Amino acid sequence: MKLIELTNKQFKDFAINHPLISFHQTKEWGDLKCENGWKSYLLGLEDDNKKIVAGCLLLSKVTPIKKNMFYSPRGFLIDYSNYELLKIFTEEIKKFVKKNNGIFIKIDPYLSYQERDIDGNIVEGGENNKDAFQNLIKLGYKHFGFNLLQDTLQPRWIFTTTTKNRTVEDVMKDMDPKTRQILRKNEREFVRVREIDESELSLFKDIMQHTGDRRDFIDRPLKYYQDMYHHLGGKHNILKIFIAELHTKELINSLEKEINDNKVEYDTRQKKYEIDPSKMNEQKYKAKQEENIANIDRLSKKKEKIEKIREENGDIVPLGGILFLIYGNEVLSLVGGSYQKFMEFQSAYTVHWEGMKYAIENNYDRYNFYGITGIFDKKNPLFGLYSFKRDFGGQVVELLGEFDLIVNKPFYYLYKLAFFSYRTIKNIINKIKRKKRTN
Numbered sequence: 001m002k003l004i005e006l007t008n009k010q011f012k013d014f015a016i017n018h019p020l021i022s023f024h025q026t027k028e029w030g031d032l033k034c035e036n037g038w039k040s041y042l043l044g045l046e047d048d049n050k051k052i053v054a055g056c057l058l059l060s061k062v063t064p065i066k067k068n069m070f071y072s073p074r075g076f077l078i079d080y081s082n083y084e085l086l087k088i089f090t091e092e093i094k095k096f097v098k099k100n101n102g103i104f105i106k107i108d109p110y111l112s113y114q115e116r117d118i119d120g121n122i123v124e125g126g127e128n129n130k131d132a133f134q135n136l137i138k139l140g141y142k143h144f145g146f147n148l149l150q151d152t153l154q155p156r157w158i159f160t161t162t163t164k165n166r167t168v169e170d171v172m173k174d175m176d177p178k179t180r181q182i183l184r185k186n187e188r189e190f191v192r193v194r195e196i197d198e199s200e201l202s203l204f205k206d207i208m209q210h211t212g213d214r215r216d217f218i219d220r221p222l223k224y225y226q227d228m229y230h231h232l233g234g235k236h237n238i239l240k241i242f243i244a245e246l247h248t249k250e251l252i253n254s255l256e257k258e259i260n261d262n263k264v265e266y267d268t269r270q271k272k273y274e275i276d277p278s279k280m281n282e283q284k285y286k287a288k289q290e291e292n293i294a295n296i297d298r299l300s301k302k303k304e305k306i307e308k309i310r311e312e313n314g315d316i317v318p319l320g321g322i323l324f325l326i327y328g329n330e331v332l333s334l335v336g337g338s339y340q341k342f343m344e345f346q347s348a349y350t351v352h353w354e355g356m357k358y359a360i361e362n363n364y365d366r367y368n369f370y371g372i373t374g375i376f377d378k379k380n381p382l383f384g385l386y387s388f389k390r391d392f393g394g395q396v397v398e399l400l401g402e403f404d405l406i407v408n409k410p411f412y413y414l415y416k417l418a419f420f421s422y423r424t425i426k427n428i429i430n431k432i433k434r435k436k437r438t439n
Helices: 008-015 027-034 083-099 130-138 168-173 177-188 198-215 222-232 248-275 282-313 340-345 347-361 383-390 409-438
Strands: 002-005 039-046 052-062 068-072 102-107 112-115 157-162 191-196 239-247 316-327 330-338 366-371 395-399 403-406
Touching (some): 002 083, 008 027, 008 039, 008 052, 027 039, 027 222, 039 083, 083 102, 083 130, 102 409, 157 383, 168 347, 191 347, 198 222, 198 239, 222 239, 222 316, 239 248, 282 316, 316 347, 330 340, 330 347
Parallel strands (some): 068 102, 330 366
Antiparallel strands (some): 002 039, 039 052, 052 068, 102 403, 157 366, 157 395, 191 239, 316 330
């Protein structure tokens, strides 16, 4: 067997059918990373019959110590349980990295460690890939631990909902009743979702900027989203951005109809009562009349509020949005946000549901809500992130985690020292920037 560089077509033909495929292991993702100073390689392990039996997108970047670090995001695409195959691939890729002035290779396989249920509990007798983990350790890969927090390059803990061979009704049935209620309410209240194109990226950027200011994180610049769309959106059909919007005119018309319907009910009942009160139950009559009055008051106040929103923002008001990456066997929710002043509409529920319906209708295996933490205690400050996703139904997924395969030990430890210094300085700068924003 030998390691070779693959053409775009050769790599895609191999990768697209691999069970561990994700958008991270695509030529398009490699092209995007090249915008940020990385170099990308499409590699494959060819057997004696010229068949590709393992492969990966491999990225490299020059470090401050003038040597290269290598990273295979969510790689490799290989059967990790096949020790002999993994050993050969490891040996070959080490040669490749050494030849290209490399220090180490980082991987974070898209492979679960042990099966867990919706509450994060280990499933007794469930599937696990502990043999794959042991094979990596045996071959010298350095594991970064079974992290519980979001302190890795890619999340080690994610939450997913199975969508393959399921209907919309099947998935809705597994949701928390509160989630179904919010979705139906938003449907009635004319919260609608549409996909935006490249010309409207500034709208999504504005949503993310407001979200970053509220949650105290620094959002990416507009160019980042433009580069993403250029390499992954449009004809590539990997990236989609869905925006939730409130259609104020339609909602006002609907509220006016409800108000009118309540008035008609009230007047009709009153006339019947005036003609012959003996034919009506006095207690029920009064209760129904009071109910109509309360409805009219509630709906009128809501109509007044929506009219003000319409006056200030127009007929169609953006509420929030999510950037999805769609490839292989899943629809993944990467990043999203919403405007604080419209939080009452809870648009995130509707946009996630749109992504889930897309996965169902196009027969993807799963909808991936992406990162959570591995701490399922309500005292955890990030418990709400998990709880929100859990209410849609699904399961916690615990991945193997990050590994480094060291090629040059002296330079590896020198790099780690330099990287630690860099991160410390960067964190100080970010704190200063956040402080300036809040002042």
